[in-house]
Amino acid sequence: MSDLVIVESPAKAKTIKKYLGSNYEVIASMGHVRDLPKARLSVDIKNNFAPKYEIIKGKEKLVNELKSMAEKSDNIYLATDPDREGEAISWHLAYILGLPDDYCKRVEFNEITKTGVTNGMNNPRSINIDLVNAQQARRILDRLVGYKLSPFISQKIRRGLSAGRVQSVAVRIIVDREEEIRKFKPEEYWTVDAKFIPKGSRKAFSASLYSDANGKIKISNQEQADKIEADLKDADYVITKVKHGTRKKSPAPPFITSTLQQEASRKLGFQSRRTMKVAQELYEGVDIQGMGATGLITYMRTDSLRISNVAIEEVTQFISSEYGSEYLPPKPRFFKSRNNAQDGHEAIRPSMPSLAPDKIKDSLTSDQYKLYKLIWNRFTASQMADCIQKTTQADIEANGYTFKASGYYVDFPGFTTLYVESKDEDEEKSSQLPPLEKNMPVKCKELKKNQHFTQPPARYTEASLIKALEEYGIGRPSTYAATITTITSREYVKREAKSLVPTELGEVSTNLMKQRFPKIVNVKFTAQMEENLDMVENGNEEWGELLNDFYGDFDKTLKKAKADMEGVKIQLKEDETDIICEKCGRKMVVKVGRYGKFIACPGYPECQNIKKFVEKTGVVCPKCGGDVIIKHTKTKRIFYGCSNYPKCDFVSWNEPVNERCPQCGEILFKKKGKKPVLFCAKEGCGYTKNISAEEK
Numbered sequence: 288m289s290d291l292v293i294v295e296s297p298a299k300a301k302t303i304k305k306y307l308g309s310n311y312e313v314i315a316s317m318g319h320v321r322d323l324p325k326a327r328l329s330v331d332i333k334n335n336f337a338p339k340y341e342i343i344k345g346k347e348k349l350v351n352e353l354k355s356m357a358e359k360s361d362n363i364y365l366a367t368d369p370d371r372e373g374e375a376i377s378w379h380l381a382y383i384l385g386l387p388d389d390y391c392k393r394v395e396f397n398e399i400t401k402t403g404v405t406n407g408m409n410n411p412r413s414i415n416i417d418l419v420n421a422q423q424a425r426r427i428l429d430r431l432v433g434y435k436l437s438p439f440i441s442q443k444i445r446r447g448l449s450a451g452r453v454q455s456v457a458v459r460i461i462v463d464r465e466e467e468i469r470k471f472k473p474e475e476y477w478t479v480d481a482k483f484i485p486k487g488s489r490k491a492f493s494a495s496l497y498s499d500a501n502g503k504i505k506i507s508n509q510e511q512a513d514k515i516e517a518d519l520k521d522a523d524y525v526i527t528k529v530k531h532g533t534r535k536k537s538p539a540p541p542f543i544t545s546t547l548q549q550e551a552s553r554k555l556g557f558q559s560r561r562t563m564k565v566a567q568e569l570y571e572g573v574d575i576q577g578m579g580a581t582g583l584i585t586y587m588r589t590d591s592l593r594i595s596n597v598a599i600e601e602v603t604q605f606i607s608s609e610y611g612s613e614y615l616p617p618k619p620r621f622f623k624s625r626n627n628a629q630d631g632h633e634a635i636r637p638s639m640p641s642l643a644p645d646k647i648k649d650s651l652t653s654d655q656y657k658l659y660k661l662i663w664n665r666f667t668a669s670q671m672a673d674c675i676q677k678t679t680q681a682d683i684e685a686n687g688y689t690f691k692a693s694g695y696y697v698d699f700p701g702f703t704t705l706y707v708e709s710k711d712e713d714e715e716k717s718s719q720l721p722p723l724e725k726n727m728p729v730k731c732k733e734l735k736k737n738q739h740f741t742q743p744p745a746r747y748t749e750a751s752l753i754k755a756l757e758e759y760g761i762g763r764p765s766t767y768a769a770t771i772t773t774i775t776s777r778e779y780v781k782r783e784a785k786s787l788v789p790t791e792l793g794e795v796s797t798n799l800m801k802q803r804f805p806k807i808v809n810v811k812f813t814a815q816m817e818e819n820l821d822m823v824e825n826g827n828e829e830w831g832e833l834l835n836d837f838y839g840d841f842d843k844t845l846k847k848a849k850a851d852m853e854g855v856k857i858q859l860k861e862d863e864t865d866i867i868c869e870k871c872g873r874k875m876v877v878k879v880g881r882y883g884k885f886i887a888c889p890g891y892p893e894c895q896n897i898k899k900f901v902e903k904t905g906v907v908c909p910k911c912g913g914d915v916i917i918k919h920t921k922t923k924r925i926f927y928g929c930s931n932y933p934k935c936d937f938v939s940w941n942e943p944v945n946e947r948c949p950q951c952g953e954i955l956f957k958k959k960g961k962k963p964v965l966f967c968a969k970e971g972c973g974y975t976k977n978i979s980a981e982e983k
Contacts, residue, residue, distance in 0.1 A: 291360035292394075293353065293380055295367050299399060302572025302580035303366070306404040312356060316367070320346050320353075321379040323426065328434045330427055336834040338427055340379070350383055357384045362392060364411065369395040369632060370588050370765060371425075371824065374418035381414060388413060398638040399572050399582025402597075421824035424833055428452060428816070431838060432807065435845055444795060444857050447879045449777060452807065452816070453762045455800055457770050458779045459808040460755060461747055462789045462797040471743035477506035478737050479515055481690055483524060483683060483729040490721040491732050494683055494692035504688075512736040515688065519734060522685035526727045530680045534695070535673040538702040540592045540622035541634035541666040544764030545757040547587070549750040550665070552785075553709035555657050559749055559768035563587065565658045566635070575650045582638050583647075584662055588764045589632040592622035598633070602640035602670045614701065616672050636666040668706035675699040679720045683729060694720035746786040760814035776923075791859050799857065803848040806840070870896045901930060906943045909954040911935040915943050939968075950974045 292313045294300050304313040321340045323329040331337040342350055357363055363386060365377035374393075381391050392411035396403050429452050436450040479496040496515065498504050506512050542550070547566065551557040557565075566587035572580040599619045606614055622634070637659070644660035651659060675698045683690040696719040697703070747755065753767045762770060771787075774780045779793035789797070800808045807813075816837070822828035866875045868888040877900060878887045884900040902917040904927065913931040920926065927943060929935040941956040948955055948967040955965045957978065967974040 289360060290362040290364065291356050292364045292366050293377075295373070295376065296567075296571055298568065298580075299571035302399045302582055303396070303404055305580050306401050307408070312360070314353065314356060316353070316376060316380060317346070317349065319343060319376055319379065320350055321383060323430055328430065330430055332838065335831045336427055336838070338423060342383070353380070354384060357386075363390075364392045364394050364408065365414070366394045366396060366407065368588070369397060369586055371418050371422040372765060374415055375422040375426075378414050378416075378419045396582075396586075397632050398585045399570060400638045403582070403638065417824050417826040420830040421820050424823050424830040425820055427834055428837065431834075431841070435841070436804070436807070439845065439849060440796060440799070443799065443852060443855060445792065445859065445862070445879055448792075448796065449773075450796075450800070450807070451770075451773065452813065453766055453770050454773045454779075455797070455808050456761055456810060456813045457752065457756065458774050458789065458793050459797050459801070460752065460759075460810070461774075461780055461787050462794050464744060464747055465789050465794070468743040468746070473740040473742070475508060476739050476741065477509065477512040478739060479506065479512060480735050480737065481683075481731055482733040483690075483692075484732050485526075485721055485723060485727055485729050488721050492692055492694070492720050493718075494681070494690035496688060497682075497691040498689045500687040509736075509738065512738075516734065516736055518686050519688060519731075522731070524683050524685040524690075524729045524731055526681055526723055526725060526729060527684045527689075528680075528682040529723050529725050532678045532680075533698070534676050534678055536676065536701075536703070537673050538620075538668045538671060538706070539665065539708040540620075541594065541636050541669045542662060543590050543592065543624075543634055544588050545590070545753050545767060547635055547662070548753050548767060550709060551658060551661060552748065552750040552753075554661060557654075557658070558771070559753065560772050561654070562658065563768045565654045566662075569655060569659055569662075573651060573655060575647050583642070583659055585634070585636050585638055586632045587635050589635060590624065590764050591632055592624045592634045593632075594621070594634055594636065598636055598640060599670060602667055605641045606667065606671055610671070610704065613699075614672050614704070616670070620670055622669070634666075635662055637663045640667065664706040665708075668702040671702035671705065672699070674701040674703045679723065681720065681723050685731075692720060694718045746783075746788060748785045748787065752787060759810050760817055761810065763817065795857055795859060803852075804841075804844055806844070866898070868894060868896050870894050903930075904943065906945055906954070908935060908937050909943070910937040941966075941968075948972060948974050 289309075290311050292300075292303060292307065292311055294303060294313060294315055295318055297315045297317075300313040300315045304311065307313065320343060322343050323338055324341045324344075329339040329341075331339065363384065365380055367373035367376040367380075377391075377393050380386075381388075391414050393414050394407040394411050396407045432452045433449060437448060440450050441448045481494050481496070482491045483494060484491050496504060496506075499515075506515070539546075544563075548559040548562050551562040552559065566584065569583045570585070570587050572582045575581045575583075603615060603619065640663075642663075644656060644663050647659075648656050676695045677698045678695040679693065681692045683692065745751070749771055752771065756762050756767060756770070774793070775782060775787075778790055779796060780787050781790055782788075797808065819828060819833050823830045823833060862876045862878070864875050864877060864886060866886060867873070868875050868890070871888060871890050871894040873888055873890050873894070875886045875896070875898065876889050877884055879885075886898040886900050888894040888896040901914075904915045904917060906915040907913070908915050908929040908931070911929060911931055911934070913929045913935055915927055915937070916930050918926050918928050927939045927941075929937040939956060941958050943954050943956050944965065946955045946965065947953065948969070951967060951969050951972045951974070953967055953969045953972070955974075955976075956968055958964050958966055963978045965976045965978060
């Protein structure tokens with residue numbers, strides 16, 4: 288007889304088994320084992336929204352194995368992930384295994400280390416039914432919206448569409464930004480910049496025109512800029528003010544889920560789904576040479592900035608020994624979580640702060656190393672001393688005009704030795720001014736006027752969209768990656784370089800939702816729903832009442848929309864192709880069927896002509912002259928092949944482009960990555976070319 292521990296994944300099971308020893312059997316449930324079946328609504332609306340759960344198809348054998356092992360065990364520990372979803376999985380497992388409430392031993396591992404596992408096993412608790420009910424409420428809400436609204440959207444726009452509570456709001460945010468960009472009217476403005484050389488010096492410094500005799504100046508057109516240029520011709524410049532100062536920069540806090548996804552996007556070029564996959568691997572455990580299976584980071588789905596005292600002590604000792612005591616702040620740093628944070632776990636940090644990334648690099652994959660280093664650097668830097676910068680500001684005057692110059696240099700690097708947070712906007716670059724003194728004359732080496740136009744707001748990237756969702760209070764740490772994956776895979780949004788751009792389908796769907804279901808795509812309403820789910824989790828609201836309050840209004844709105852739009856079908860422009868139907872002469876359109884896209888005549892049922900859907904790249908096959916087309920593997924990974932297959936066997940994972948190698952004349956390919964390049968694939972050639980921003 289032994290004790291049984293049930294976790295979610297085999298990797299996690301392997302790591303935990305190492306710490307628990309031979310008296311424990313550790314088995315993985317492979318995620319959920321019971322859920323709402325896909326084929327039907329499976330929610331009894333009339334019976335207080337009672338869910339009708341079933342064993343997930345394909346998991347019957349695993350469930351039987353779990354039951355068999357449970358019968359032979361003295362104690363059963365449910366050790367699924369420490370969040371709502373994990374709590375629900377434990378609850379379903381307890382039901383399937385017939386475990387009474389007073390028998391359940393629910394344990395949590397914030398980190399998969401010897402200490403973390405021992406603490407978890409020594410502090411079992413009963414299942415938190417409030418957490419379970421919050422998960423059930425979210426699951427049923429999403430099922431009601433998805434299964435009731437999706438058929439309506441599909442009928443009115445295109446077959447196979449889906450609508451979701453959070454995804455619809457995310458698409459709306461992107462669509463609204465695109466509308467802002469379209470409506471934006473650029474305004475002209477000018478700047479006047481100068482380069483000065485102090486008397487007795489050879490080092491030039493830059494300054495920008497700030498004001499005239501009437502105060503801060505705004506230059507709206509070329510005439511004003513020309514007048515300023517004329518006024519300053521042959522003028523004598525003198526420094527009228529010099530101010531020296533010191534400023535401190537403090538480190539960013541350790542990661543939470545949203546900031547990890549944002550920073551991994553900016554620094555590593557990772558999509559959020561990739562980030563969370565790798566973070567899960569680091570949390571569950573990686574085989575480290577000389578250590579075995581080891582959990583390297585704390586739980587990665589968190590919105591808390593809390594750090595344990597033990598972790599602070601460990602990282603403080605590491606910083607002191609590796610960098611010196613001068614790199615420690617006067618006292619440990621503690622960071623405040625935002626007001627609506629659940630604070631269930633610590634911030635994301637290395638489970639062993641002394642385990643520097645380079646020590647274990649050989650045991651990690653490239654992605655694991657990059658992400659672990661990012662997490663380790665950010666956490667370690669968060670407990671380091673401030674960066675001290677010496678600043679200089681100077682005013683230079685001539686003929687009633689004032690130029691301002693500013694610069695700084697780093698006096699003490701502090702935490703920036705290890706880590707500097709990335710920003711979406713341009714960052715200030717370090718520039719040190721030469722020694723300047725009040726009343727010092729300076730020579731104007733160059734005076735330059737520049738025309739500018741105000742820019743529209745930037746399109747969302749994954750990083751900025753996650754930041755917006757978090758600020759609006761939409762979704763929770765575990766939902767961001769799944770939401771972005773859904774809206775891109777279902778073609779409501781497409782990627783252009785790093786930007787997320789709404790498709791016509793996304794815009795039409797959003798406009799329909801805004802007209803007919805304004806609450807579903809209302810940012811404030813969706814954020815309020817998240818707060819209500821948090822209240823269920825905290826035991827302050829009954830989940831059946833929450834569902835009832837939502838569904839009454841939703842059902843009425845849906846019935847009215849169906850009645851008002853009976854017989855209405857919205858035609859998308861992007862569905863039309865340039866292919867002429869050889870049977871009736873109409874332009875054929877792209878349709879979506881059970882097995883994906885195909886091309887059909889819009890004259891159906893009179894004309895039933897259909898063709899296979901092919902995505903052309905516009906590139907000619909280098910082997911036979913056919914069209915190079917986009918293809919997909921069974922896992923939906925993109926590759927490129929010839930349309931004349933199987934007669935022609937040209938195939939490539941890298942995208943071919945309409946550009947020839949200047950060395951050998953062969954076709955070039957685009958290799959994607961953080962620094963994408965064009966390269967020649969011909970053996971022995973070796974030509975490469977960096978891709979400019981325009982070419983991307």
